[in-house]
Amino acid sequence: MSAAQELSAEAVVAERTESRRRISTRRRILVTLGVATLTFLFFAPLFNLAATSVKDPDQVYAAGAPLYPARPKQVEVDGKDRPVVRVPQADGTFMEMVLVKPGRQESVLADPADVSKTIVWQGSWRTLENAWEFSATLNNYGEVWKLLDYPRLLLNTIIIAVVGTIGTVVSCVLVAYGFARLKFPGRGKLFQVMVATIFIPGTVTLIPTYMLFLNLGWVNTWLPLLVPTFLANAFDVFLIRQYMMTIPREHDEAAQIEGAGPWQILRDVIIPQSWPVIIAVTVFHFVYSWNDYFGPLIYLSTKPELQTLGIGLSRFSDQYNARVGFPEAATIMTLAIPVVLFILFQRYFVRGVVVTGVDK
Amino acid sequence: MKQRKWRLSAITAVMMLIAVACGGSSSSTEPTEVVQLxxxxxLGTGTDVETQVPVQQEVVDAWNAAHPNIQVTLEVVPNADAKNTLLTQNAAGNPPDVVGPAGVAGSNGFYGQWLDLAPLIGDANYDLSQFPAAAVEAFAVGGQGQLGLPFASFPSFMYFRPSLFEEAGLNLPPSTYGDQYEMPDGTMVDWSWDTVREVGMLLTVDSAGKDATEAGFNPKKIVQYGYAQPWNGAPEWASWFKxxxxxxxxxxxxxxxxxxxxAWQWYNDAAFKDYFMPNADVSAKEEWGQGNAFPTGKIAMGQSYTWYTCCLGDVLGEDWNIAPTPSNGGTISNDMNADTFRISxxxxxxxxxxxxxxxxxxEASAKLLVIYGGMPARAGDQDAFFATLDEKFPQGVNWDIAKASYANASSPSAEAYIPNYLKARDYIYSDFTPLLTKKAMNVSDYVTNTFLPALQAIADESE
Amino acid sequence: MERREAQWGFLFISPWIIGLAVFYAFPIVASLLLTFFDASLTGAERNFTFIGLDNWIRFFNDPMAWKALGVTVRFTLLTLPVGIFVPLAVALVLNSKALVAPGLFRVLWFLPYVIPFVAGIIGWLGVIGQNGPLNTLIELFGVQDAPLWTNDPGLIYPALVLMGIWGIGSAIVVYLSGLGGVPTELYEAAMVDGAGWWASLRHITLPMITPVIFYNLILGVAGSLQYFLVPQVLNGGNGNPEGSTLFFNIYLFKSFFTYQDPSYGATLAWVLFLITLGLSLILFGTQKRWVYYAGGDR
Known part of the structure; x- marks a missing residue:
């Protein structure tokens, strides 16, 4: 390639970079707005949950109820709450009146300001719309807090997640290092076996595993959820091992020449370079444990005091299905903590994501 | 070397299998004097956190205080998880001691897993004469002994909402078995399922105020239905006919x-031809109670059992009452549920x-029966039971209807045994029942061509 | 020297070896043996009879099992592409140089992943519910009878996919890390050759991240074949509407527990295992044709 060609190539790159910069202001706005809209839709359930959690149950049963939290307007007549309806007037406007006595052909309506003033209205009252007034209530949260035993469920979930995460990270780093760096007979075969175990449906091993824990007397304790995490899992080992494979061997060879054993190499060379994947695995396992449903379901089924938030929420929403607002309030309370924790620690996570140029 | 390893794991696997087969027999019991139950x-009622669980806990606490050597723990598992949880516990040799309340389905579904109480009854000299003999025999299941003792009965009848009849200018349903019903035109008719259909259509109204018998009625915009069938399944629905x-x-x-x-065709027509009963798609909607429509206040009638008093909600207030089970071809069929406790x-x-x-x-039954909505098996306790219910529902529910339904309960029960019971029941209730209100169909054809062959295949699997 | 390294190696992987023996090898062999027996593990009498291949023959003649397998396959055909391409598209957009505050958006798109899936189900059920925002929107466009998503056999699968959409966070992260690993020089070189956005996506980005796509594909296949929790929580595994949610794993679980037929349940579990294994092997076989490993040997 001649010098002139090189020059022109550089010029092309410069020009294109320049043009990209010029377009990008408009593009930036478009792309960012588009992504923001999508993100909003992605979070639609959250907004909807929040709105429903402050609704009164009456609103949900009534036809034609608005989306925002509201309740049908009512006025007391002779000791009974009667609905307020919107009666169309000759001039096209609506007048709010109290429906005192509904009937098929004619109904008795009253003036909301003075219910003794009644008129007989001809027509079917069902064609009249209800009048609504804005009404948000935080009562649902207070009642759910009491009914759900929230603090205890939360503490249980945190303990199980933290201990499980420690177990997973420690054991998986050790095993991954063994597979990534140390030569031993059958290593390739064993690694294949390990990858294969990822595809074994949990149901295949369920009953014998349950039996094992039962005979150990571990059912209805946290041990079936915690102990296995210290015995590594194929998924995370695979992830860490793949990452460790990308660390240049020269680094540990240099350490080896200085007389470092495998243990020191892991501690001084490999781990300091593996933080991104370790952080990623930490986050992943913490989330996995936080969201684990099946384990707590079968191993803690008869110990509500040891249960986790996921199960608590599922049972609660089953039981209070009919009480609109309750499951939603419980859901908001359940997802609040992981979301807050995540926002607090997202710095580490984002760094993990950015730095992780995992080359598989 | 390799081979030996394989042999070793095979042996261990077999041992594991034996462990599975023998259950948790090796798990030792604590050598304490206090017995933990x-x-x-x-499996049945008893899981409502607001009204039932606290009372059951009170009952347990009272027992524990009085019996320091026999301490009982209450385990409440929501309906949806209960069956699997109990099966897992049983499979693992870790069964609970006392199970219940559970009905016929509960016992059939755990065939062979209940203790014969006869020896215990003999040892404790427990007086069986306090119950009607027939009620005791109902729990003596062929070949397996006395699996339960009479506790609660749930006769069935028609729930209805008087204000909706009044709004339509209709007479209320009869208040005594055998009374006739006066139609709007003054003719007297039997209180039959045909009458329910006719009255139901008058009580079904669209958003323009037209009822289901009028021209121009819009079945897509119904705001009030004449009849709804809360929960239960195809066998119960039909058992109220015959x-x-x-x-x-x-x-x-x-x-x-x-x-x-x-009978099934009657329900299918009710949903798709006469439009006085919400179909499956409507029932699933929130404003129609997601499967439990009567408590929304926009349903005039619904046939169910006494236990349904559990779940009437707040909207109805005091505006509901009960009426006789309608007749079919001149005879009345009163299906009844019966619940009891069992020992694993x-x-x-x-x-x-x-x-x-x-x-x-x-001792505890007075408290429990009220929260379960079950009529006491002991005739002497029944008046006190209804008095308590009257405190809960002060409008003056016509409980004589319930007593009459109880006295004339039909047999066999809608939950009668079928081979491979759990799978058969699952098929009938989860597959067949929802279909009856899912789309208009010729029920006879479907039953002959699809339903019965599938049910037979399931029953044959148990061979 | 080598022997000492081997000893160290076994020492390091020993936690996994123990786990393999205790939580995989023994239970798997036990459940495989179970498929050759007629076993009643519950009840007063625990019978245990060797019946040879009867359970396996029964599977081949069981219409419900095949129906459930069909349900699972149909759902997989929908959910697998969504699970692979939606996170990829999101990752591509989040990786775009034109995006302002990419860090914030990355955090936001991962965030729902930490929300318990039961909460996700309840949340999305609210959105697609009868009177929820989605149907309100549909009605604004003049549709008279807005659908009941979870009650319509034709709409239940999209609804299920939507209910699982909050779980794409991990796939996005994996894609993002893959995209971050594509050397910038490649793009610059492409630009010199006059390649536009589409061409660089087609010829550089996608080939460079095929290992990540492959990884997500393998996990996606295994995951969708074992699909279980969402329908179980949604309707207790009753299969409604019209049997469309009777997934293979639900039927398996029911046979195991609800129908008290552990040996047949174990047989179904093994069937699922073999199918998953077979599909994975096929996918690994195709790997050479389309998956590009930058380092050559992996």
Missing amino acids: RWFVG PGQFLQSDGKTVAAPDGWVD AGSKHPKEAFEFMTYLLG
């Missing part, structure tokens, strides 16, 4: 009992469990 609630059971006398063949196909065959402390069970059936 577990009371498992969840009692029967699928299993034929040879113990192998299944067939549709006489009159059931017509694998209980390690059957004697203590029986002692606790008799406490539930006796």
Whole structure:
């Protein structure tokens, strides 16, 4: 390639970079707005949950109820709450009146300001719309807090997640290092076996595993959820091992020449370079444990005091299905903590994501 | 080397298998003097956190305070998880001691897993004469002994909402079995399922105020229905028309009992031809209670059992009452549910469990029956029971109807046994029942061509 | 020297070896043996009879099992592409140089992943519910009868996919890390050759991240074949509407527990295992044709 060609190539790159910069202001706005809209839709359930959690149950049963939290307007007549309806007037406007006595052909309506003033209205009252007034209530949260035993469920979930995460990270780093760096007979075969175990449906091993824990007397304790995490899992080992494979061997060879054993190499060379994947695995396992449903379901089924938030929420929403607002309030309370924790620690996570140029 | 490893793991696997087969027999019991019992609630009623669980806990606390050597733990598992949880516990040799309240389906579904109480009844000299003999025999299941003692009965009748009849200018349903019903035109008719259909259509109204009999009625915009069927399944629906059971006398063949196909067609027509009952898609909507429509206040009638008083909600207020079960071809068929407590065959402390069970059936029963909505098996307790219900529902519910339904309960029960019961029941209730209100169909064809062959195949699997 | 390294190696992987023996090898062999027996593990009498291949023959003649397998396959055909391409598209956009505050958006798109899936189900059920925002929107466009998503056999699968959409966070992260690993020089070189956005996506980005796509594909296949929790929580596994949610794993679980037929349940579990294994092997076989490993040997 001649010098002139090189020059022109550089010029092309410069020009294109320049043009990209010029377009990008408009593009930036478009792309960012588009992504923001999508993100909003992605979070639609959250907004909807929040709105429903402050609704009164009456609103949900009534036809034609608005989306925002509201309740049908009512006025007391002779000791009974009667609905307020919107009666169309000759001039096209609506007048709010109290429906005192509904009937098929004619109904008795009253003036909301003075219910003794009644008129007989001809027509079917069902064609009249209800009048609504804005009404948000935080009562649902207070009642759910009491009914759900929230603090205890939360503490249980945190303990199980933290201990499980420690177990997973420690054991998986050790095993991954063994597979990534140390030569031993059958290593390739064993690694294949390990990858294969990822595809074994949990149901295949369920009953014998349950039996094992039962005979150990571990059912209805946290041990079936915690102990296995210290015995590594194929998924995370695979992830860490793949990452460790990308660390240049020269680094540990240099350490080896200085007389470092495998243990020191892991501690001084490999781990300091593996933080991104370790952080990623930490986050992943913490989330996995936080969201684990099946384990707590079968191993803690008869110990509500040891249960986790996921199960608590599922049972609660089953039981209070009919009480609109309750499951939603419980859901908001359940997802609040992981979301807050995540926002607090997202710095580490984002760094993990950015730095992780995992080359598989 | 390799081979030896394989042999080793094979042996261990077999040992594991044996461990599975033998259950948790190796798990030792604590050598303490205090006997720990577990009371498992969840197969039937008893799981409502607001109204039922606290009372059950009170009952347990009272027992524990009085019996320091027999401590009971209450385990409440929601309905949806209960069956699997109990099966897992049983499979693992870790069964709860006392289970209940559970109905016929509960016992059939755990065939062979209940303890025969006869020896315990003999040892404790428990007085069976306090119950009607027939009620005791109902729990003596062929070949397996006395699996339960009478506790709660749930007769059925028609729930209705008086204000909706008044709004339509209709007479209320009869208040006594045998009374006739006066139609708007003054003719007197039997209180039959045909009448329910006619009245139901008058009580079904669209958003323009037209009822289902009028021209221009819009079935897509219905705001009030004449009838809704809360929960239950196809066998119950049909049992209110005519009692029967699928299993034929040879113990192998299944067939549709006489009159059931017509009954199912009545429900299918109600949803898709006469429009006075919400179909499955409507029922699933929130404003129609997601499967439990009557408590929304926009349903005029619904046939169910006494236990349904559990779940009427707040919207109805005092605006509901009960009426006779409608007749069909001149006869009335009153299906009845019966619940009781049972002891697991694998209980390690059957004697203590029986002692606790008799406490539930006796001293504690007054409290429990009210929260379960079950009529006491002991005739002497029934008036007190209804008095308590009157405190809860002060409008003056016509409980004489419930007593009459109880006295004339039909047989066999809608939950009668079928081979491979759990799978058969799952098929009938999860697959067939929802279909009846899912789309308009010729029920007879479907039953002959699809339903019965599938049910027979399931029954045959147990061979 | 080598022997000492081997000893160290076994020492390091020993936690996994123990786990393999205790939580995989023994239970798997036990459940495989179970498929050759007629076993009643519950009840007063625990019978245990050797019946040879009867359970396996029964599977081949069981219409419900095949129906459930069909349900699972149909759902997989919908959910697998969504699970692979939606996170990829999101990752591509989040990786765009034109995006302002990419860090914030990355955090936001991962965030729902930490929300318990039961909460996700309840949340999305609210959105697609009868009177929820989605149907309100549909009605604004003039549709008279807005659908009941979870009650319509034709709409239940999209609804299920939507209910699982909050779980794409991990796939996005994996894609993002893959995209971050594509050397910038490649793009610059492409630009020199006059390649536009589409061409660089087609010829550089996608080939460079095929290992990540492959990884997500393998996990996606295994995950969708074992699909279980969402329908179980949604309707207790009753299969409604019209049997469309009777997934293979639900039927398996029911046979195991609800129908108290552990040996047949174990047989179904093994069937699922073999199918998953077979599909994975096929996918690994195709790997050479389309998956590009930058380092050559992996």
